[in-house]
Amino acid sequence: MDIRIVSYLTSQMVFCLGAVYFIPWGISMYLQDRCSDVFFTCVFICNLVGGLLHHYGRFNKFSQNISNREGIATATFSWILCAALSGMPYWMTGVLDLSSSFFEGMSAVTTNGVTAIDSLQVLPRSILFWRGITHWLGGLGIIVIFISLLPRMSGGAFHLFVAEATGFNEDRLLPRLRSTARILFIIYLSLTLVEAVLLFICGMDLFDAVNHAMATVATAGFSTHDSGILYYDNPLIELVIFFFMILAGANFALYYKAYHRGWRVLWGDEEFRYFLYFVFATSCVVSLSVFWGTEEGIWNSIRHGFFMVASFSSTTGFVSANYEQWPPIAKLALVLLYFTGGCAGSTAGGIKIARFVVLVRMTLVELKRVLHPKMLFSVKFEGKPLTIAVLAQISRFFFLYVISIVVLSILFAATGVSLTEAIFGVMACISSCGAAFGGIGLDGEFVHISSAGKMVLTLAMLLGRLEIYTVLVMLRKEFWRLNSRW
Numbered sequence: 001m002d003i004r005i006v007s008y009l010t011s012q013m014v015f016c017l018g019a020v021y022f023i024p025w026g027i028s029m030y031l032q033d034r035c036s037d038v039f040f041t042c043v044f045i046c047n048l049v050g051g052l053l054h055h056y057g058r059f060n061k062f063s064q065n066i067s068n069r070e071g072i073a074t075a076t077f078s079w080i081l082c083a084a085l086s087g088m089p090y091w092m093t094g095v096l097d098l099s100s101s102f103f104e105g106m107s108a109v110t111t112n113g114v115t116a117i118d119s120l121q122v123l124p125r126s127i128l129f130w131r132g133i134t135h136w137l138g139g140l141g142i143i144v145i146f147i148s149l150l151p152r153m154s155g156g157a158f159h160l161f162v163a164e165a166t167g168f169n170e171d172r173l174l175p176r177l178r179s180t181a182r183i184l185f186i187i188y189l190s191l192t193l194v195e196a197v198l199l200f201i202c203g204m205d206l207f208d209a210v211n212h213a214m215a216t217v218a219t220a221g222f223s224t225h226d227s228g229i230l231y232y233d234n235p236l237i238e239l240v241i242f243f244f245m246i247l248a249g250a251n252f253a254l255y256y257k258a259y260h261r262g263w264r265v266l267w268g269d270e271e272f273r274y275f276l277y278f279v280f281a282t283s284c285v286v287s288l289s290v291f292w293g294t295e296e297g298i299w300n301s302i303r304h305g306f307f308m309v310a311s312f313s314s315t316t317g318f319v320s321a322n323y324e325q326w327p328p329i330a331k332l333a334l335v336l337l338y339f340t341g342g343c344a345g346s347t348a349g350g351i352k353i354a355r356f357v358v359l360v361r362m363t364l365v366e367l368k369r370v371l372h373p374k375m376l377f378s379v380k381f382e383g384k385p386l387t388i389a390v391l392a393q394i395s396r397f398f399f400l401y402v403i404s405i406v407v408l409s410i411l412f413a414a415t416g417v418s419l420t421e422a423i424f425g426v427m428a429c430i431s432s433c434g435a436a437f438g439g440i441g442l443d444g445e446f447v448h449i450s451s452a453g454k455m456v457l458t459l460a461m462l463l464g465r466l467e468i469y470t471v472l473v474m475l476r477k478e479f480w481r482l483n484s485r486w
Helices: 003-020 022-031 036-056 068-086 088-092 098-109 125-140 142-149 157-164 177-201 206-217 235-248 252-261 264-268 270-293 298-313 328-340 353-371 388-413 419-430 451-465 469-475
Strands: none
Touching: 003 022, 003 036, 003 068, 022 036, 022 125, 036 068, 036 088, 036 125, 068 088, 068 098, 068 451, 068 469, 088 098, 088 125, 098 125, 098 451, 125 177, 125 206, 142 177, 177 206, 177 235, 177 252, 206 235, 235 298, 252 264, 264 270, 270 298, 270 328, 270 353, 298 328, 328 353, 328 419, 353 388, 388 419, 388 451, 388 469, 419 451, 451 469
8 A cells, every 4th residue: 555645645635625614614704703813724734745745656647546545545544534624613622622623523524413612502503514514515415525525546436435425336327437426426515505495485584494405415413402403383384394305315317317317317226116115114103102102182193203213314413302201213224224224326324225125135145045955046136136246245344344343342341331221322422323222322423432432433433433343454464565565
């Protein structure tokens, strides 16, 4: 691996983040909320760090290519560094200590939605907008946005895209990767603008509408109010957010195909179809259990049941009701959504619906094989049989996902939290959902967690966002050998 290439590419990411800092700086100057000096200092620090990395780094797009290892290292280091730099305003303003600021920054860029801030109401609007824009940038992926907006580096940019992208069946819409990334970015931006307009029409002020639109499309869940969506208690606002959470949980490449080939493409996509089936079926189970097990009427049971299922399945983490008071079957259904998540190619976290469907089909095939050991069976997805390599990859990923939850839960429990808090806290972070159970993070608030606990959860966020392999592969010795290029 050539560390100079990684250093150069990471410097470009840091320069981009420094440029984005001018947005909250301008807002602070306009509102005169006394945070302009903080944001200007952040711009200076980003440029200083970026300049040092650029000075050491070296990359010639005409004579050098980005290998798989450089793509992995750039994705991982960029996320860690951008998380640290994104958390600077919270520390500089005295809102959070240093470890909590890093935790908040990682939560933003990984679109997790958990927060260490005790009260959002007292924060300046420029700080609140910075929280919103950082998780919006992390939604589609800093790497994807980086490729789409900057000049094409070389064919090796594919490794940057793959290192950040999620799922096992990523489609390239256009022959040129940069064109693909740019199309995805335009779709992402368009959905955000449309939702912001609709939320404004439904009663939010412009600032809240833009922030919640960014949070929804990024499936992040950051709000500008301590009580989140409960602050509004508005069915129309919840309906708009519900609709866009479903859209954000689908593969963004589908919308480009639907634009050119017709909207039937959406229903023709097997993963999206199963995603809708699963959301609808789970919503019905949750709504009925809430209706029968609480004093809620049928309308509120359906309203909150469907909203919460969409929130958990898209891993957005918005909360419209106190689900801790719901019957066990409703809470168990929501816990299942930690694993399934949204579709591959979406901004959602979790294992992804495509993998979940394939795992179920693999199980059914194995049951048939027990009865008919001499027969040959194949596992199909989208009407095509999957190779042994793909099936093995999905099985290994599921195993690593579960093992990661177990190991991280043990480490988190060692920091002094209860077993229930440890398990659900880790699951909420590794799935990028944010909302948890057992008295921890009902609204994504992890204020009382120790610094050591926050570092464990920060690792869970990073593993979940980069889908485990990208981070763990860096623990192998051969990854760092200079004389080996994959």
